[in-house]
Amino acid sequence: MIDLKQLCQSNNLDFDDKFYEDCEVFTKLLRQWGQVHNLTGSLAIDDINENILDSVYPLSFIENHESFADIGTGAGYPGLILAMARRDIKAYLIEPRVKRVSFLNFVKASLKLENLTVICNRVEKVEDLNVDLITSRAVTNTNLLLDITNNIKEENSSYLFYKGSLVQEEIEQAKVNNYTLVNRKDRNYLYIKGK
Numbered sequence: 001m002i003d004l005k006q007l008c009q010s011n012n013l014d015f016d017d018k019f020y021e022d023c024e025v026f027t028k029l030l031r032q033w034g035q036v037h038n039l040t041g042s043l044a045i046d047d048i049n050e051n052i053l054d055s056v057y058p059l060s061f062i063e064n065h066e067s068f069a070d071i072g073t074g075a076g077y078p079g080l081i082l083a084m085a086r087r088d089i090k091a092y093l094i095e096p097r098v099k100r101v102s103f104l105n106f107v108k109a110s111l112k113l114e115n116l117t118v119i120c121n122r123v124e125k126v127e128d129l130n131v132d133l134i135t136s137r138a139v140t141n142t143n144l145l146l147d148i149t150n151n152i153k154e155e156n157s158s159y160l161f162y163k164g165s166l167v168q169e170e171i172e173q174a175k176v177n178n179y180t181l182v183n184r185k186d187r188n189y190l191y192i193k194g195k
């Protein structure tokens with residue numbers, strides 16, 4: 001089994017001990033809830049650690065943001081993990097499926113994540129929210145993501161989309177400018193800067 005701290009450090013990421021303790025609680029709860037409810041894919045520890053690393057990896061290259069909203073957080077990747085890693089940033093998780101929202105709220109309460117708000121809705125129906133970073137993994141293509149998040153963006157919002165091999169086609173289709181593309185294994189992180 002690969003230790004999460006070692007995994008993060010070998011990727012030039014370091015967090016305080018509290019983050020790793022929180023990840024242990026998250027992992028335990030995910031494995032408990034995941035056996036009963038259909039929350040996510042693999043519940044193997046190594047896969048959970050890899051998903052945690054995938055979630056926080058962009059913290060090594062993105063700018064500082066005051067708030068972010070994660071679209072379609074599911075069982076927690078990447079938005080819940082980002083909120084655990086950066087308790088100083090206001091975090092919103094937008095997820096319409098009730099069981100997944102119950103799990104996210106249970107983790108929020110267990111870890112006393114005061115920076116976190118979980119919204120049970122589809123993003124296009126969310127009102128009165130504007131954030132300066134919008135994140136999403138495995139929900140829909142870039143063009144559609146930009147479209148359905150129009151109501152929660154600020155004038156200069158940035159975007160961080162966790163993409164796979166189709167990222168270049170998506171960039172062209174969505175006519176994206178001013179972006180950074182960072183690759184790690186099969187993951188392509190598409191960071192579209194608002195300013």
Ligand SMILES: C[S@@+](CC[C@H](N)C(=O)[O-])C[C@H]1O[C@@H](n2cnc3c(N)ncnc32)[C@H](O)[C@@H]1O
Nearest residue numbers: 072073074077094095096097122123137138139
């Ligand atoms: C394949 S799961 C991905 C979950 C998580 N982001 C991950 O990478 O493991 C897609 C999630 O997006 C949510 N979703 C789908 N359409 C959405 C929408 N319009 N607004 C917010 N969430 C949405 C689904 O309920 C589901 O939990």
